[in-house]
Amino acid sequence: MKASMIPDIVVGRLPVYLRALQQMAQENRQVTSSQELGERLGISAAQIRKDLSQFGEFGKQGTGYQIQYLLEQIREILKVDRVWEIAVVGAGDIGSAVARYGGFANRGFTVRMIFDNNAAIIGKRVGNFVVQDTAGMIPVIQNSGIKIAMIAVPANEAQEVADQLVQAGIKAILNYAPLSLNLPAHVHVQYIDPVIHLQRMTYYLE
C-alpha cells in the first residue's frame, strides 16, 4: 500500500507499538504476539494485526512476531532508524525540561539547540546547551539543516515563532503552547497540551 494511502490514525499507532516492542527487547524477550501486544496496550489483537498488515508481512501464523525484526521494520517505516536533530524554542520550565529530557535517546531524536527571547535567559546554560537569541534563529536553523522544532513559548508568541520556523525550513513542529497554529499544508504539526487530555477524562468522571 502506498504510504499516502494509509490513514494517519494507523500511522499514529505505530509509535505506540514500537515503544512496547523496545520495552520487550529491553526485557530480553525474543518473540511476541498480537494478543500479548494488545494486552499491554489496551488495543485489540485484531486491530494490531490489521494495522501492521498495511505495511507488510511481519509475522507468521502461529509463531508470532520476532521482536527485534519487527521493531527494526517499524523504525524504518517511521524513519527513526536515524537520529533527527531538534530545535527547541522557549527556555522556560517546559522548554528546559524538554532540552534536558533523557528519553529521546534510542528513539530517533536529539535536541541540538534552544532559543529564547528573554535577555535574562539568553547566554545561560540549559542542560548541554547555551540558550541562543530567538532574534537570530532563522539563519541558524537554516544553516543547521534541522527540520524539526518544538515550540515552548507563551500562547501569544507561538504563532509568530511558528511563522519564523517555517521560514527557517522547519517541516515538523511539536507545539507545547496551548493554541492551534495556522501553518502551510506542507508543515506537520502535533500538539501537547495537558489540559486537553485532562478535560477529555473529566467528561467521564462523576
Add this chain to the structure above:
Amino acid sequence: MKASMIPDIVVGRLPVYLRALQQMAQENRQVTSSQELGERLGISAAQIRKDLSQFGEFGKQGTGYQIQYLLEQIREILKVDRVWEIAVVGAGDIGSAVARYGGFANRGFTVRMIFDNNAAIIGKRVGNFVVQDTAGMIPVIQNSGIKIAMIAVPANEAQEVADQLVQAGIKAILNYAPLSLNLPAHVHVQYIDPVIHLQRMTYYLE
C-alpha cells in the same frame, strides 16, 4: 444522546473547541461560526457542526454561535465548570514544570500536591508546594479526595506508582512516563510522550 453513546473521539475534540472559544472570548469576540472555528483549527465546518449537534442545539442557522454561551455549555459538558485538584507524582524536570505551570487556571484544574521518592528532593519547594514523600502518598490522596493524578516518574517506576494511585482512589491519570499502563477499566488514562508525536511526523518527512 446519552453520554455513553458519544464516541470518545468526538469527546476528545470538545476540549480543542473550548480552547479556541476561550481564546476568541479573550479577544472580546461575541459570535463565531463553524466555518471560522474550522479554519482556526484545521477541522471541517461540517465536522464541528456534527460534533456539537451530538450534545445539543447551540447555534441558529445563519446567526452562528454565541461564543460565551457555547463555551459555558462545553465547560459544563466536560465538567470543567468547576476546579479539579491534581496530585503530581515525580518532582523531576517534567513534574516540577507541570507543578509550576500557569496554564491550568481558568481551564478547570489546579495542582494541589506533589510527591517524589528521592530523599534529596523530599521537603524541598517546587513552585508553591513542598515535595512530599511518595511512601506516604496513598492516605494523603485518600484524605484529600483528589481524583486526578499526573505521573512524571521514570518508566520503570510508573506502573507501581499507578497501582498505588488506584489504591488511593484516583480515577483519571495523565501519564508522562513513556510506557503504557495496565489499569482497571474504571480508571481513565491519557498519555503525553513527545517521542510518540515526533515519530508520527517523521513518517511523513523526506
